[in-house]
Amino acid sequence: MTDDEKIIGYIENGIVIDHIPQGRVWQIVELLHLNDPMRYEGGIFSLGDGYESRKVGKKGILKVEGVSLRKNDIDLVALVAKEATISEIENGRIKQKYDAEIPEVLDGVVNCPNLNCITNDETQRVMSKIYSGDDLFMCHYCRSEFGEDKIKFLGGK
Amino acid sequence: MADSGIITKQDFLGRDVVSIDDFSTSEIDYILDHAEKVQKWPQEFEGSMQGKQMMPMFFENSTRTATSFQVAMHNLSGSVVDLDLERSSIKKGETLRDTIKMINGYKPDVIVIRHSKDGSARFVADISPIPVMNAGDGKNQHPTQTLLDLYTIKEIKGTLDNVKIAIAGDLKYGRTPHSLALALARYEGCDMSFVSPESLSMPKDLLARLDKQNIMYTESGLNDLEEVINNCDMVYMTRVQRERFPEGPEGEHEYDRVASEYCLKESMLENVGARFKILHPLPKVFEIEDSVDDTDYAYYFRQAENGVYIRMALLDLVLGGYDD
Numbered sequence: 001m002t003d004d005e006k007i008i009g010y011i012e013n014g015i016v017i018d019h020i021p022q023g024r025v026w027q028i029v030e031l032l033h034l035n036d037p038m039r040y041e042g043g044i045f046s047l048g049d050g051y052e053s054r055k056v057g058k059k060g061i062l063k064v065e066g067v068s069l070r071k072n073d074i075d076l077v078a079l080v081a082k083e084a085t086i087s088e089i090e091n092g093r094i095k096q097k098y099d100a101e102i103p104e105v106l107d108g109v110v111n112c113p114n115l116n117c118i119t120n121d122e123t124q125r126v127m128s129k130i131y132s133g134d135d136l137f138m139c140h141y142c143r144s145e146f147g148e149d150k151i152k153f154l155g156g157k
Numbered sequence: 158m159a160d161s162g163i164i165t166k167q168d169f170l171g172r173d174v175v176s177i178d179d180f181s182t183s184e185i186d187y188i189l190d191h192a193e194k195v196q197k198w199p200q201e202f203e204g205s206m207q208g209k210q211m212m213p214m215f216f217e218n219s220t221r222t223a224t225s226f227q228v229a230m231h232n233l234s235g236s237v238v239d240l241d242l243e244r245s246s247i248k249k250g251e252t253l254r255d256t257i258k259m260i261n262g263y264k265p266d267v268i269v270i271r272h273s274k275d276g277s278a279r280f281v282a283d284i285s286p287i288p289v290m291n292a293g294d295g296k297n298q299h300p301t302q303t304l305l306d307l308y309t310i311k312e313i314k315g316t317l318d319n320v321k322i323a324i325a326g327d328l329k330y331g332r333t334p335h336s337l338a339l340a341l342a343r344y345e346g347c348d349m350s351f352v353s354p355e356s357l358s359m360p361k362d363l364l365a366r367l368d369k370q371n372i373m374y375t376e377s378g379l380n381d382l383e384e385v386i387n388n389c390d391m392v393y394m395t396r397v398q399r400e401r402f403p404e405g406p407e408g409e410h411e412y413d414r415v416a417s418e419y420c421l422k423e424s425m426l427e428n429v430g431a432r433f434k435i436l437h438p439l440p441k442v443f444e445i446e447d448s449v450d451d452t453d454y455a456y457y458f459r460q461a462e463n464g465v466y467i468r469m470a471l472l473d474l475v476l477g478g479y480d481d
């Protein structure tokens with residue numbers, strides 16, 4: 001058992017998201033909707049922030065138990081924490097460990113920054129669809145290209 | 158869209174025409190060649206849309222584009238549903254998704270859409286099993302305009318390579334100049350001169366794309382228009398609109414200044430080449446002196462006419478008229 005596990009608790013089955021830059025743990029909780037009781041009834045998440053890390057300076061850790069997250073959803077973590085590592089835990093052991101990678105297609109996650117885009121017309125209720133490229137993101141509908149700095153998550157965060 | 162292999166008519170069957178970017182350069186060339194056939198031998202295409210129906214959905218007014226599509230369909234013996242969205246209840250409150258699903262139920266053969274929101278045409282194409290033609294979605298794309306511009310330039314110059322063109326007017330917000338510049342950049346040796354008021358110059362990201370492709374271009378102010386066109390094969394004039402300037406007296410003043418400065422006068426054409434031509438997507442307001450219309454340099458009415466051939470060609474290709 002590592003120090004981190006001692007601090008925020010051992011889990012039997014679930015995922016551990018490590019190396020989250022300090023201050024961004026809650027952003028990930030919200031991005032994955034872990035605090036939405038309707039979606040993740042019965043799930044438990046525990047988090048800690050401010051640990052020393054050689055990789056990212058100070059870091060946060062998030063542990064999620066009792067909910068099943070799809071790989072595509074977990075990968076969204078990379079949008080706010082590129083350096084994050086994901087460990088899948090099964091029966092108390094690490095089953096798989098990988099780096100979060102931004103999914104190629106983001107459906108209904110990120111807003112298109114073009115205010116005249118059909119996806120920003122609330123009356124139309126068209127879900128955003130954004131492609132992630134090497135340096136830029138691109139809206140499927142209006143083809144606006146934009147950098148990381150313009151990312152706005154749906155719901156305005 | 159690999160630019161390889163031989164393009165055939167079959168490659169266009171059932172396709173949407175949402176953006177010029179959806180077509181490879183060889184495909185664009187094929188469309189232009191097809192439009193030339195349509196123009197030269199209209200009788201060969203006369204019945205190609207027999208029994209086929211077009212559903213025009215103009216959520217935004219654009220009489221000339223709508224008319225051009227209608228004439229194109231009629232020339233091919235197809236029919237056009239008379240749907241006036243301005244006066245119908247469709248426009249009020251119903252989502253685009255619901256409208257398109259309902260329209261699909263009427264089983265037209267092609268939907269032509271014009272809408273004020275960027276990306277609306279792509280959205281409609283995604284949800285509609287029937288082919289969709291974009292007649293302008295906000296400030297995003299107007300592919301039949303870009304194609305007719307290319308067709309017209311090719312008609313004037315005989316080729317799309319080594320075109321020396323001045324593009325003038327509102328280059329910041331204008332959808333037409335953006336699409337045209339990027340389309341011409343696909344061809345060899347293009348040399349573009351952008352002429353605009355400083356506040357309406359080409360967007361930086363577009364210039365960066367041209368730089369990346371090593372495209373030659375210059376930027377100049379409205380005062381240099383006469384000098385610039387003396388060294389060009391043609392000039393593409395576009396409108397400058399009042400709403401592009403800030404509200405209030407200062408914006409009004411700036412607009413008035415531009416409006417008085419930005420005009421291609423007959424006297425400015427003294428030193429242009431003998432085969433020089435003037436293009437304009439129309440409608441024009443004050444940017445071309447009326448007397449220019451009667452000179453051999455004016456080509457914009459011919460350009461508008463070419464829009465019909467391009468739309469006829471696209472209908473024939475997408476809806477599968479006769480085989481060649």
Ligand SMILES: [Zn+2]
Nearest residue numbers: 112117139142
């Ligand atoms: Zn968009």
